[in-house]
Amino acid sequence: MERKEALLQDVVIKFAGDSGDGMQLTGLQFTNNTALLGIDLATFPDFPAEIRAPQGTLPGVSGYQIRFSSDRVYTPGDLCDVLVAMNAAALKANLKSLKPAGKIIVNIDGFDAKNLRLANYADGVNPLEDGSLDSYEVIKIDVTKMTRESLKEFTDLGMKEKDRAKNMFVLGFLYWMYNRSLDNTITFLTEKFGKKETILQSNIKVLQAGFNYGDTTETFTTRYRVEKAKLPPGSYRSIMGNQSLAYGLIAASEKSGLPLFLGTYPITPASDILHELSKHKNFGIRTFQAEDEIAGITSAIGAAYGGSLGVTTTSGPGMALKGEAMGLAVMLEIPLLIVDIQRGGPSTGLPTKTEQSDLLQAYYGRNGECPMPVISASTPSDCFSAVYEAVRIAVQHMTPVIFLSDGYIANGAEPWKFPQSSDLAPIEVKFKTELGFDEEKFMPYLRDEKLVRPWAVPGTPGLEHRIGGIEKQNITGNVSYDPENHQLMVKIRQEKVDKIADYIPEQKLDSGAEKGKVLVLGWGSTYGAIKSAAMELQEEGYAVSHAHLRYIRPFPKNLGDILRNFDHVLIPEINNGQLVKIIRDQYLIDAKGYNKIMGIPITKTELVTEIKKYFTE
Amino acid sequence: MSEVNSVLPTLTAKDFSTDQEVRWCPGCGDYSILAQVQKVMPTIGVPKENIVIISGIGCSSRFPYYMNTYGMHSIHGRATAIASGLKATRPELSVWIVTGDGDSLSIGGNHTIHLLRRNFDVNVLLFNNQIYGLTKGQYSPTSEENKITKSTPLGSIDHPFNPLALAMGADASFIARSMDRDPKHLQQMLTRSHQHKGASFLEIYQNCNIFNDGAFEIFTEKGSKLNETLFLEQGKPLIFGANQNKGIKLDGLKPVVVELGENASTDDLWIHDERDFYKAQILIRMFDDPRIEGHFPRPFGVFYEADRACYEDALNMQIEEAVAKKGSGNLDKLLRGSEVWEIA
Ligand code: SF4
Numbered sequence: 001m002e003r004k005e006a007l008l009q010d011v012v013i014k015f016a017g018d019s020g021d022g023m024q025l026t027g028l029q030f031t032n033n034t035a036l037l038g039i040d041l042a043t044f045p046d047f048p049a050e051i052r053a054p055q056g057t058l059p060g061v062s063g064y065q066i067r068f069s070s071d072r073v074y075t076p077g078d079l080c081d082v083l084v085a086m087n088a089a090a091l092k093a094n095l096k097s098l099k100p101a102g103k104i105i106v107n108i109d110g111f112d113a114k115n116l117r118l119a120n121y122a123d124g125v126n127p128l129e130d131g132s133l134d135s136y137e138v139i140k141i142d143v144t145k146m147t148r149e150s151l152k153e154f155t156d157l158g159m160k161e162k163d164r165a166k167n168m169f170v171l172g173f174l175y176w177m178y179n180r181s182l183d184n185t186i187t188f189l190t191e192k193f194g195k196k197e198t199i200l201q202s203n204i205k206v207l208q209a210g211f212n213y214g215d216t217t218e219t220f221t222t223r224y225r226v227e228k229a230k231l232p233p234g235s236y237r238s239i240m241g242n243q244s245l246a247y248g249l250i251a252a253s254e255k256s257g258l259p260l261f262l263g264t265y266p267i268t269p270a271s272d273i274l275h276e277l278s279k280h281k282n283f284g285i286r287t288f289q290a291e292d293e294i295a296g297i298t299s300a301i302g303a304a305y306g307g308s309l310g311v312t313t314t315s316g317p318g319m320a321l322k323g324e325a326m327g328l329a330v331m332l333e334i335p336l337l338i339v340d341i342q343r344g345g346p347s348t349g350l351p352t353k354t355e356q357s358d359l360l361q362a363y364y365g366r367n368g369e370c371p372m373p374v375i376s377a378s379t380p381s382d383c384f385s386a387v388y389e390a391v392r393i394a395v396q397h398m399t400p401v402i403f404l405s406d407g408y409i410a411n412g413a414e415p416w417k418f419p420q421s422s423d424l425a426p427i428e429v430k431f432k433t434e435l436g437f438d439e440e441k442f443m444p445y446l447r448d449e450k451l452v453r454p455w456a457v458p459g460t461p462g463l464e465h466r467i468g469g470i471e472k473q474n475i476t477g478n479v480s481y482d483p484e485n486h487q488l489m490v491k492i493r494q495e496k497v498d499k500i501a502d503y504i505p506e507q508k509l510d511s512g513a514e515k516g517k518v519l520v521l522g523w524g525s526t527y528g529a530i531k532s533a534a535m536e537l538q539e540e541g542y543a544v545s546h547a548h549l550r551y552i553r554p555f556p557k558n559l560g561d562i563l564r565n566f567d568h569v570l571i572p573e574i575n576n577g578q579l580v581k582i583i584r585d586q587y588l589i590d591a592k593g594y595n596k597i598m599g600i601p602i603t604k605t606e607l608v609t610e611i612k613k614y615f616t617e
Numbered sequence: 618m619s620e621v622n623s624v625l626p627t628l629t630a631k632d633f634s635t636d637q638e639v640r641w642c643p644g645c646g647d648y649s650i651l652a653q654v655q656k657v658m659p660t661i662g663v664p665k666e667n668i669v670i671i672s673g674i675g676c677s678s679r680f681p682y683y684m685n686t687y688g689m690h691s692i693h694g695r696a697t698a699i700a701s702g703l704k705a706t707r708p709e710l711s712v713w714i715v716t717g718d719g720d721s722l723s724i725g726g727n728h729t730i731h732l733l734r735r736n737f738d739v740n741v742l743l744f745n746n747q748i749y750g751l752t753k754g755q756y757s758p759t760s761e762e763n764k765i766t767k768s769t770p771l772g773s774i775d776h777p778f779n780p781l782a783l784a785m786g787a788d789a790s791f792i793a794r795s796m797d798r799d800p801k802h803l804q805q806m807l808t809r810s811h812q813h814k815g816a817s818f819l820e821i822y823q824n825c826n827i828f829n830d831g832a833f834e835i836f837t838e839k840g841s842k843l844n845e846t847l848f849l850e851q852g853k854p855l856i857f858g859a860n861q862n863k864g865i866k867l868d869g870l871k872p873v874v875v876e877l878g879e880n881a882s883t884d885d886l887w888i889h890d891e892r893d894f895y896k897a898q899i900l901i902r903m904f905d906d907p908r909i910e911g912h913f914p915r916p917f918g919v920f921y922e923a924d925r926a927c928y929e930d931a932l933n934m935q936i937e938e939a940v941a942k943k944g945s946g947n948l949d950k951l952l953r954g955s956e957v958w959e960i961a
Contacts, residue, residue, distance in 0.1 A: 038958050184956065233961055237954045247952060254948050261706050281939035283946030286705055286932055291731040295698035302702030305689060306710070310702065328692050421948040458687035458710055461666040466681045468690025478637065479682065
């Protein structure tokens with residue numbers, strides 16, 4: 001039959017189903033397939049709080065949103081064009097994020113009486129039949145039936161095992177709908193199930209069945225195509241935030257010559273860094289799953305003391321537990337990296353949801369005067385270079401550094417123009433290896449022009465010395481309770497961190513003019529939403545600019561000048577107003593916050609509305 | 618056993634002392650322990666720069682400042698965890714952890730048991746004075762029940778730890794006990810701790826003459842020592858008493874004190890075997906309150922030693938195996954991954 005082909009510029013699809021339906025895997029496969037075509041994309045996996053909430057219920061819904069476009073893409077999209085709902089709960093939980101007149105692809109088997117009841121639909125109400133979805137284009141498929149049908153010949157597979165392949169049917173259908181090849185997913189399945197021939201063949205069979213279903217069923221008259229995006233030329237791959245962060249650590253280890261040691265305790269959403277790093281032991285990486293968060297950081301301190309690149313990874317609750325040890329690292333003045341993949345707090349909070357609410361903890365959350373540099377990443381691929389920079393600061397300035405990412409960045413994926421290792425600037429590390437000709441005795445707290453003390457590791461003859469958490473006498477490092485000395489040391493430690501501003505790049509505007517009415521200042525994962533909102537408004541002629549911080553402590557030296565070039569400074573954050581407090585404190589300006597604390601990202605649309613308010617006053 | 622490097626310069630105890638004034642209370646048991654450690658260090662065949670002493674918080678944790686080696690006076694309870702990271706990355710170093718009963722059994726209890734089960738090749742010196750000294754006299758997790766202290770005016774209602782039983786429960790591969798007042802024995806135990814490949818757990822009874830004076834008097838003073846202590850020697854019967862006239866025999870799984878003479882001879886006695894996993898547990902449980910009538914003498918010496926793979930060795934082996942299997946890490950290959958597309 002005749003098939004039309006329509007060219008689209010920008011598509012947002014949300015895969016939603018029960019947490020057992022394999023929606024994350026489906027989403028990731030679709031993402032890789034899209035990326036390989038050179039189409040730009042951004043993703044937002046939305047995990048349920050429970051590992052396996054009761055099947056069919058609203059808390060059990062797992063989602064994966066992908067936006068892909070022939071234009072540049074900075075956010076996974078505010079609303080979706082296509083919603084794939086594997087059951088009634090998935091439809092109910094996500095309908096509000098579907099665009100008017102959007103497409104809904106439903107598995108009608110997920111809408112039986114039981115599923116409807118579990119999704120809290122009133123007795124006798126079925127949204128597929130009561131006309132409530134009339135304003136949408138609903139594509140009803142009995143995915144379960146078709147899956148079983150296509151696996152008729154697989155007699156040694158039980159019904160449960162067959163049903164597990166349902167997501168492949170949907171994936172195959174979407175591959176048909178968007179004119180895709182099945183190749184990368186077949187390769188993936190072969191790698192995953194290589195040794196289990198039946199499972200492998202059945203998954204491929206169902207994937208093809210989904211594809212053929214689109215092809216042979218006459219109801220679907222249109223296939224869609226999205227062209228390659230105009231990305232800067234180069235080699236690209238798809239990358240997720242925690243993976244990119246792990247790669248950044250490996251690169252920093254290679255380029256500094258420091259063996260990497262990760263001391264950590266499993267915690268959502270940071271554990272994937274541990275998983276990733278433990279796969280790459282052939283880089284000389286030592287991963288240590290410690291007995292608790294405190295042992296995670298203190299073992300990393302021990303490793304750093306011995307001359308390794310000591311790293312610990314965690315999320316908010318773990319940060320709280322590591323506080324005292326961070327103070328020790330500040331006193332010892334040894335390099336250390338503390339990675340915080342933020343999630344909703346306080347306490348256990350919302351482990352699977354994103355938030356930027358650990359900034360003040362990172363800034364101030366320790367006993368005593370305890371300054372530490374804070375670096376943040378703004379997108380999944382940005383984790384690579386941002387963490388590389390954090391390592392550079394830690395080892396060249398002999399200081400623990402806090403690195404902030406969040407759940408949204410950690411699990412999001414995007415195309416990445418990956419660097420060649422030769423493009424990466426080496427990270428120079430100086431160990432003290434012997435006494436200088438004019439030195440009689442090693443002075444562990446004698447500083448250079450950066451106020452940095454020498455790194456002398458055990459095993460170096462002639463430099464035996466003792467360090468510890470008690471206040472140090474300036475220069476000698478001996479224990480000192482002298483009042484003047486304490487004041488001096490507090491000031492020196494602060495100045496040492498402040499001085500880092502001389503060794504980091506100046507702040508640049510991401511978009512917009514240097515002077516104007518509103519500067520939107522962001523940090524972390526709000527990058528895409530702010531960028532998209534600012535660019536849209538600039539096109540409409542609004543005097544809006546966008547600056548996004550990587551260096552949060554110390555701030556780039558020119559930040560004050562930038563801020564003062566605008567009538568208003570607006571700081572959107574996924575917290576109750578944290579960066580805004582620090583900016584107001586340090587620059588004495590009337591910065592305003594825009595705060596969303598729902599465990600989900602800020603959207604472009606709401607930001608556009610918010611920014612416009614400054615132009616109607 | 619560690620190899621003795623023949624080109625090492627000959628050092629003496631003096632070479633291991635620092636210019637820092639020792640600040641323990643006069644008469645504190647820590648002085649003797651420091652002296653014995655300084656005496657033993659030149660004899661163990663490790664270059665001074667390869668020795669690292671890591672401590673937590675407490676009176677004993679001042680120790681590193683007085684040792685002219687590498688040292689870190691860290692934070693409360695965490696010396697064991699810091700040492701784990703150091704040893705994992707620098708297996709060639711001789712790492713000594715100096716800790717107290719509060720430091721390693723209370724605030725740092727978790728790290729202690731995990732260090733022992735992982736079996737890092739480090740030496741834990743537990744200075745047990747059964748009191749909190751640095752915070753001026755509260756009961757500790759090893760204080761006896763009913764102890765009157767600043768925080769327990771009506772007597773402590775906590776049941777104390779038996780530190781060696783805890784170590785045994787955590788599968789420590791070397792378990793020993795000594796005391797500050799027996800320098801020779803302490804030196805032997807320090808040497809044995811060093812020689813053991815794996816985590817060595819050495820409990821040292823240490824007198825805090827300010828807040829818990831005489832806690833171990835019954836074991837350390839001439840008048841009572843011979844009757845109240847039992848010094849373990851490999852392959853030797855368990856004999857004690859003022860005239861070496863008493864012994865321990867096993868009646869089934871139960872130890873019994875016997876008088877040597879008409880009814881019992883040394884042939885009937887329990888022969889000590891440090892490698893006997895089951896008997897070690899019985900020996901470790903000979904831990905009664907010496908105030909109780911018919912109590913056992915308190916054993917000192919090496920209770921147990923086993924050969925078990927060390928964490929750092931296994932960790933480094935995994936790295937070697939990964940390199941052998943996949944080749945040394947190639948950064949460009951890693952960054953490129955398997956699915957790449959080109960944009961012209
Ligand atoms: S308080 Fe007790 S343990 Fe502490 S130094 Fe004084 S005597 Fe020694």
